Amino acid sequence: MGEVAGAWAEAAHWYPDVVAAGGLxxxxxxxxxxxxxxxxxxxxxxxxxxxxxxxxxxxxxxLLLSPRRRQFYLAxxxxxxxxxxxxxxxxxxxAGAARQWVSGERPGQVAAAWPWLGSVALAExxxxxxxxxARWLWLHENHCAxxxxxxxxxxxxxxxxxxxxxxxxxxxxxxxLSFSTTSQWPFxxxxxxxxxxxxxGRYVVxxxxxxxxxxxxxxxxxxxVLAEWD
Numbered sequence: 001m002g003e004v005a006g007a008w009a010e011a012a013h014w015y016p017d018v019v020a021a022g023g024l025x026x027x028x029x030x031x032x033x034x035x036x037x038x039x040x041x042x043x044x045x046x047x048x049x050x051x052x053x054x055x056x057x058x059x060x061x062x063l064l065l066s067p068r069r070r071q072f073y074l075a076x077x078x079x080x081x082x083x084x085x086x087x088x089x090x091x092x093x094x095a096g097a098a099r100q101w102v103s104g105e106r107p108g109q110v111a112a113a114w115p116w117l118g119s120v121a122l123a124e125x126x127x128x129x130x131x132x133x134a135r136w137l138w139l140h141e142n143h144c145a146x147x148x149x150x151x152x153x154x155x156x157x158x159x160x161x162x163x164x165x166x167x168x169x170x171x172x173x174x175x176x177l178s179f180s181t182t183s184q185w186p187f188x189x190x191x192x193x194x195x196x197x198x199x200x201g202r203y204v205v206x207x208x209x210x211x212x213x214x215x216x217x218x219x220x221x222x223x224x225v226l227a228e229w230d
Contacts, residue, residue: 014066015027015065024065032095032098035096059077061094061097062076072087073087073088074086076101076107078107084114084123085118086116087144093114116143118137121133122138131169131183132167135183139160139170151200154218155203155221159225165226169182169183179191179192191228192206192224194221198215208228
């Protein structure tokens with residue numbers, strides 16, 4: 001509890017409105033009330049004042065405040081998997097998205113109303129359980145500004161349109177992008193690996209037989225990867 005209080009004290013200057021309300025659960029409740037949200041939508045009070053949860057049945061909305069800047073991260077779940085996630089511009093916006101989600105609307109409908117949660121295509125891929133399509137869309141759109149996806153962005157932008165690669169599942173580990181014929185662990189390791197180079201927009205390709213090519217640009221890296229099929 002002391003660590004939580006310390007983290008909140010460090011972040012409090014970013015959220016004076018949340019502090020004034022007594023914590024995130026209370027501040028979120030006020031926003032939900034302003035939207036005339038039904039009485040069954042109520043944030044659950046948690047020990048951490050930087051997080052709050054709204055849930056109904058298997059629908060759940062988790063809100064978290066960043067400790068280093070004013071940023072509202074919202075994750076929407078149906079059961080355990082995350083259906084939608086993103087960084088909202090303000091607390092009011094998160095309340096609107098959470099209200100719509102726990103009211104039972106489909107992921108695609110929620111994504112259409114709140115684009116910062118990702119695309120409709122991503123939401124629908126996750127809903128139908130298409131892990132491969134969802135992972136490609138997650139890397140390509142990178143709407144949460146994931147650091148690994150950002151470093152790999154130039155290559156992914158080209159690879160996304162290559163059918164031979166889109167047929168594989170892309171996964172990242174230690175900044176490396178690999179491809180698997182399976183979409184769940186254990187992944188296959190019989191395809192090239194792409195890693196960011198020393199400078200932005202540069203990449204290094206390692207082949208399945210252990211060779212490492214010289215650093216190149218995104219187009220060059222794609223050619224090296226596809227050469228493994230020739």
